[in-house]
Amino acid sequence: MADFAELRRQALSLDELTRDAFVEEVLVLPMDDATTRGWKRMQATDRDDWVFAAGTGLTWAVDRPSKLGARRAAEAVTFPPLHSQMVGWWLFHAWRSIDLLKAGLDASASGTTSVTAVTSRALIEELGCLVTEVRLVRKAWETAKLPDLACLHRASLVRAQLSPTLTKLQFASRMSNLPASMPSATNVLTYVAKLDKLSKSPKFSEWYNWLSDASHPAFGARLIYVTNPLRHASGASILRLHSRSPIHLVDHHGDRTDFTYDIEDKANAALETCGFLLVEHLRAALKLVDDFGLTTSAPALTERAYWRNLLPASSGDTCPCGCGPWAVSLHAWGAEAPSVPALTV
Ligand SMILES: [Zn+2]
Structure with missing residues (x-):
């Protein structure tokens, strides 16, 4: 039987990190002129604390800005809501990976191969999805982070890059009777093919074919x-x-x-490989989330408290994300975004 002690230790460390994590996600909806007039009337009577920014024919508004956020409206309506979406995106992948990993490790340890096969198959899908999405998010973030721009334009570029990407990732579905406005999710076989391509190995699709057969009442399941x-x-x-x-x-x-037992061997091999790769990619994806928060100072622009609301440090201090001294950190406009690991098996 495979020795999963190190993988279990890493899964439990992520579990510990995220167990009490919480985020209040704010989705800012662009308002046309009529909606903006209605919002202004409502705000005049309710006297809630809001900040708003107007662009060409559209207005964005968000409640509970900090004092700094009230002075920097364009940033306050953009950065904290997008950061809350990014944190929610990351937590989905982390919680799902941890749940599946723990179930897979327990099933493997007890020799319950039918459950190991189902969870290992789901871990391949989850890894393919994370590997694909982390690249999309990094590309969108770096496209907005690198150029030398004025503050106002920066906020609109960040929104234009990240808002459609994050919204599609979070709301895309595979159901057949979707409303026309809902994006359709990537086929899972596309994710598996991506893993093969990036790793330059057919391993993932081979495991996936066998474990799919073992996850249905078919030949593979009987072999267990x-x-x-x-x-x-x-x-x-x-x-x-x-x-x-x-x-x-x-x-x-x-x-x-x-x-x-062929299925047990394949399920354990996929569990080990996907497990370590998931942990590695989750750590890298969290660096992206933190880089966004620390570069934009999103948590300083809102009164809302949420997980990973790290604030920039002073020049002599250590960065709160753990990347080293703040002075040499790359959490600055114009600097490269954190890299994504290569997929080696
Ligand atoms: Zn850092």
Whole structure:
């Protein structure tokens, strides 16, 4: 059986990091002139604390700005809402990965291969989705971060780059009877093909095909409960042993022989590879989320408190994201966005 002690330690460390995480996501809807007039009438009577910024025919407004946010309206209606969307996007991937990883590791340890196969298959899909999305988010963020621009234009460029990307990722669905306004999600086979392409190996689609068969009441699922075939030396017959869990033989000397199980081997191999890659990509994706928050100072522009609301440090201090001294950190307009790991298997 595979030794998953290190993978379990890393999964539990992420679990610890995210267990109590919470974010109040704010989606800012651009208002046309009629909606803006209605919003202004309502605000005059309710006297809630809002800040707004107007562009060409559209207005954006958000409540609960900080004092700084009230002075920097264009940034306040853009950066904190987008940061809350990014944190929510990251937490989805983290919580889903951790739930699946823990279930897969427990199932593998107890020899419950039917569950390991289903969770390992889901982990391949989750890894393909994260690897694809982290590249999209990084590209959108870096396109907005690199150019040398005035403050006002910066906010609109960041919104134009990140808002459509994050909104599509969060609301895309595979259901067939979707309203026309809802984006349709990427086919899962596209994610698996992406993993093969990036890793320059057919491993992911091979695992995925077998584990899909094992996740349905098909040949692969039936293989879970039988040993790989033992052919009689004469060629006259084949012996397969059926059992609830993987079995082994112990001879009269006490020597142990394990039978082999193809689905168990593939499920464990996919669990190990996808597990470590997920942890690595989640850590890299969190650096992107933090880079956005620290470069834009989003948490300083709102009164809302949320997970990862890190504030820029003073020049002599250490960066709160853990990347090292603040003075040499790359959380600044014009600097490159944090990189995404290569996919090696
Ligand atoms: Zn940092």
